[in-house]
Amino acid sequence: MPGSPLKRRAVLLGAAAVVAAGAGTAAAAGPPTPVRIADDRATPATRALFAYLRRRQGDGILFGHQHDLTYGFTFTHPDGRASDTLAAVGDHPAVFGWDTLVLDGDERPGAEDAGEAENIAALSRCIRQGDARGGINTLTAHLPNFVTGGNFYDTRGAVVGRILPGGARHADFNAFLDRVAKAVKGARRPDGTAIPVVFRPFHENNGAWFWWGAGHTTPGEFVELYRYTVEYLRDTRNVHNLLYAYSPNSSFGGDPTGYLRTYPGDRFVDVLGYDSYDEGAGPAPWSDGLVTDLAMVVRLARERGKAAALTEFGESGTEVRDPQWFTRLLRALTADPVARQVAYMLTWANFGGAKRAYVPYPGHVLLPDFVAFHRDPRTLFAADLRGVYSARTTAVANAPxxxxxxxxxxxxxxxxxxxxxxxxxxxxxxxxxxxxxxxxxxxxxxxxxxxxxxxxxxxxxxxxxxxxxxxxxxxxxxxxxxxxxxxxxGEVTPPPAGRVDDFEGYAGDDTALSGAYTHVNSHTITLSSDHRASGSYGLAYAYDFTGAEYTSIGRPLVADWSGFTSLALWLKGDGSGNAAALQIVAGGVYFWYQVPLDDTHGQEVRIPFREFAPAPWDTANEGAALDAARLTEVTEFNLYLGRGSGGATRGVVHVDDIRAE
Missing domain, CATH: 2.60.40.10 (Immunoglobulins)
Known part of the structure; x- marks a missing residue:
C-alpha cells in the first residue's frame, strides 16, 4: 500500500547506515542459531547475513541495483553517495551489486590505465561504500577468456578445461582469483571487520553467451570449475567473508531438472539464484513463467537449507511497454505464497547511452510506478533494513x-x-x-x-x-x-565438412547429448532410436511452452560453409500448429528460416542459404544476406521452436542429420 506507515523512508549515510543494518545491534539472548554454509569458517557477520537472508524470506523482498553508486543518468562523477535509486525515491537500494570487471578497469571505478593494486582497491572501496549506505553487497564475475585474451563473450578455446588443475591456463585463473581474494578481504569496516559479500561466479551458464556456458563446456567441467573456485578462495586464499550464489538463466517451466543439471552441490552453494529479463516475447505475461520458476527455486532452497533470490531481472524492451511494470511484477511475485519467499531481487546497471534504464530516473516514464514500488511495504530498501548482521550463529562443521x-x-x-x-x-x-x-x-x-x-x-x-x-x-x-x-x-572421427550433428557420436548417452548443446527455456532433448533418418539415433526434442512462448537448443561451431549452398536436415513435426526456426550465426549476423511442424511422417527439408534472412530482432543487420563471405565464419546453429496461434503447449519434434550441402 503506497505510503504505508510500516515503511520507514530516510536516507541513511555513513556509520548510521551500518548501525541500522545491524552491525552494532546487541546480540539477541538465547543460544546461537546453527547455520550450514559453504564456508564453516565464515566470519560471524557472514554467517549472520546468511541467517538474515533465510529469515527474511516471505517477509518482504529486498530491492537491489547493479553498480548503483558508479553508473547513473543523474550523476556524472561517482562519489559513493549519489545514485539513480536515491534520486528516484530518496533511498538507496537494499542490495548493491558489483562486478569483477572493476579489477580489469573495464567498469568504474576501475580504470584501464590504473595498476593492479589500484583496481583491487577500487573494488574494495565499492563494497565499503555499499555497506556504509546500509546495504548488502553482491559480486558478479564476468571473467576474461583466459585462452584467447578476449572478454567473457569470447567463447573460443575450450576455456574451462584449460583453467582447471593441470590445464595450460590454470595459473592465469589462479592469478585472477588472487585479485578477487585481495579485493574482498580488503573490504573492511572502520573497526577492521571484513564486510560480507554474496559472490556469484559463472552465472547464466545454461545459456551460450559466456565461455563457461552450455555447449562450450560439459556439465561435469562446470561443476568442477565452480567447486575449485570455492575451494581456492576459501581454503587456499583464506577468504571467509563470502557466501556463494548459483544462478542459471530463465526459463525452466518449473522443472528443477534443468536447473540442477550443473548444480555444484549443497557443499558449495549458499544462495540459489535465478536470472530473467522481460523481453516482451509472446502474448503470455513474462511474469507468469518467472513466478513458476521462482517458486521452484524457493522450494529447492527450502529443501537444501539455502536462501533464494532473483539475482538478475529487468524490463528489457527497446521501449517501455507497461507504465505499471514494477508494481505489476511485485503483485505477481507476492501473490504466489512460494515465489514471494525470494530474499532479494536485483536489477542491472544504468550504464546510460542507448542501454536500458533499469532504475528509472526523474522524468522517466516508469518513475511514478517505481515510486509506488518503493513505497509498497512488500519491498525493502536500505532504510528498511534492520538486524542484518545481528544474529548470533554458529557454523555447522562441514563433514569430510x-x-x-x-x-x-x-x-x-x-x-x-x-x-x-x-x-x-x-x-x-x-x-x-x-x-x-x-x-x-x-x-x-x-x-x-x-x-x-x-x-x-x-x-x-x-x-x-x-x-x-x-x-x-x-x-x-x-x-x-x-x-x-x-x-x-579415444579420438573422435572428425565429422564431414558442413556436418552439424547426426547424433551418432554420443554412444547412446543422453547426458553427453545435453552437455553438447545450449539450452533456452523449458525442454528435454534425448536420443531416439525410433525416429531417425539413418544410423542408430536421431534427436527427440520435447518442448514445453508453459513458462515461455519459445524454446531453443544450439550447437557452437567453428566452420567455413562458403562452399555450400543450402542447409538440410530430416524433420518430423508433431502436427501441433507450432513452428520451428532454423538459425545460422554467420559473420556475426543471426540468420533464420521458419519451418512449419505440420508434417508428422518425417521428411528431408532443404533450404537454400539465399532464403535465410536476418532475425526480426536483429534490426542492425536488416537486409543482410547469408552470402559466401559471411558463410566463411559460421559460429552457431540454433533450433528454435515457437508457439503458433492456437498451437499446442507441449509436444515432441524429431530431428536428424543436420548439415550444410
Whole structure:
C-alpha cells in the first residue's frame, strides 16, 4: 500500500547506515542459531547475513541495483553517495551489486590505465561504500577468456578445461582469483571487520553467451570449475567473508531438472539464484513463467537449507511497454505464497547511452510506478533494513568430502596417459586410490597443490571400448568416501565438412547429448532410436511452452560453409500448429528460416542459404544476406521452436542429420 506507515523512508549515510543494518545491534539472548554454509569458517557477520537472508524470506523482498553508486543518468562523477535509486525515491537500494570487471578497469571505478593494486582497491572501496549506505553487497564475475585474451563473450578455446588443475591456463585463473581474494578481504569496516559479500561466479551458464556456458563446456567441467573456485578462495586464499550464489538463466517451466543439471552441490552453494529479463516475447505475461520458476527455486532452497533470490531481472524492451511494470511484477511475485519467499531481487546497471534504464530516473516514464514500488511495504530498501548482521550463529562443521577433479564426468581423453586428481576437504585422508572399471586399486599421492594425484596409463583394450568408469576412494575418519566419472576414450572421427550433428557420436548417452548443446527455456532433448533418418539415433526434442512462448537448443561451431549452398536436415513435426526456426550465426549476423511442424511422417527439408534472412530482432543487420563471405565464419546453429496461434503447449519434434550441402 503506497505510503504505508510500516515503511520507514530516510536516507541513511555513513556509520548510521551500518548501525541500522545491524552491525552494532546487541546480540539477541538465547543460544546461537546453527547455520550450514559453504564456508564453516565464515566470519560471524557472514554467517549472520546468511541467517538474515533465510529469515527474511516471505517477509518482504529486498530491492537491489547493479553498480548503483558508479553508473547513473543523474550523476556524472561517482562519489559513493549519489545514485539513480536515491534520486528516484530518496533511498538507496537494499542490495548493491558489483562486478569483477572493476579489477580489469573495464567498469568504474576501475580504470584501464590504473595498476593492479589500484583496481583491487577500487573494488574494495565499492563494497565499503555499499555497506556504509546500509546495504548488502553482491559480486558478479564476468571473467576474461583466459585462452584467447578476449572478454567473457569470447567463447573460443575450450576455456574451462584449460583453467582447471593441470590445464595450460590454470595459473592465469589462479592469478585472477588472487585479485578477487585481495579485493574482498580488503573490504573492511572502520573497526577492521571484513564486510560480507554474496559472490556469484559463472552465472547464466545454461545459456551460450559466456565461455563457461552450455555447449562450450560439459556439465561435469562446470561443476568442477565452480567447486575449485570455492575451494581456492576459501581454503587456499583464506577468504571467509563470502557466501556463494548459483544462478542459471530463465526459463525452466518449473522443472528443477534443468536447473540442477550443473548444480555444484549443497557443499558449495549458499544462495540459489535465478536470472530473467522481460523481453516482451509472446502474448503470455513474462511474469507468469518467472513466478513458476521462482517458486521452484524457493522450494529447492527450502529443501537444501539455502536462501533464494532473483539475482538478475529487468524490463528489457527497446521501449517501455507497461507504465505499471514494477508494481505489476511485485503483485505477481507476492501473490504466489512460494515465489514471494525470494530474499532479494536485483536489477542491472544504468550504464546510460542507448542501454536500458533499469532504475528509472526523474522524468522517466516508469518513475511514478517505481515510486509506488518503493513505497509498497512488500519491498525493502536500505532504510528498511534492520538486524542484518545481528544474529548470533554458529557454523555447522562441514563433514569430510571427496570429489574427482580430473578427469571430469563425460570428459574425452585421447592421450595414452592422463592425470587423476582428487580433492578431499577438510581433512587429510589415507588410502586414496582410483580404479578403472572396478579393477585393481592404484594409489594417489598428495601433491603440491593439495590434490591427491597420480597417472592413469590407459589400456588400449579399454580405449577400444569407447569409455571407462573411473572410481576414486579415500579413508577419512574411519569412513570410505567415493566419487566416480564416466570418461570417454579415444579420438573422435572428425565429422564431414558442413556436418552439424547426426547424433551418432554420443554412444547412446543422453547426458553427453545435453552437455553438447545450449539450452533456452523449458525442454528435454534425448536420443531416439525410433525416429531417425539413418544410423542408430536421431534427436527427440520435447518442448514445453508453459513458462515461455519459445524454446531453443544450439550447437557452437567453428566452420567455413562458403562452399555450400543450402542447409538440410530430416524433420518430423508433431502436427501441433507450432513452428520451428532454423538459425545460422554467420559473420556475426543471426540468420533464420521458419519451418512449419505440420508434417508428422518425417521428411528431408532443404533450404537454400539465399532464403535465410536476418532475425526480426536483429534490426542492425536488416537486409543482410547469408552470402559466401559471411558463410566463411559460421559460429552457431540454433533450433528454435515457437508457439503458433492456437498451437499446442507441449509436444515432441524429431530431428536428424543436420548439415550444410
Amino acid at each position: 568430502f571427496l570429489h574427482l577433479v580430473t578427469p571430469t564426468d563425460r570428459q574425452r581423453v585421447s592421450a595414452s596417459r592422463t592425470a587423476v586428481r582428487v580433492r578431499v576437504t577438510p581433512a587429510r585422508a589415507s588410502r586414496v586410490a582410483f580404479r578403472v572399471n572396478g579393477g585393481r586399486a592404484r594409489p594417489l599421492c598428495l601433491d603440491a597443490d593439495g590434490l591427491y594425484s597420480g597417472d592413469w596409463t590407459i589400456d588400449p583394450s579399454s580405449a577400444a571400448g569407447g569409455s571407462a568408469t573411473v572410481t576414486v576412494s579415500a579413508r577419512v575418519d574411519g569412513r570410505t568416501l567415493t566419487d566416480s566419472a564416466l570418461v570417454l576414450l
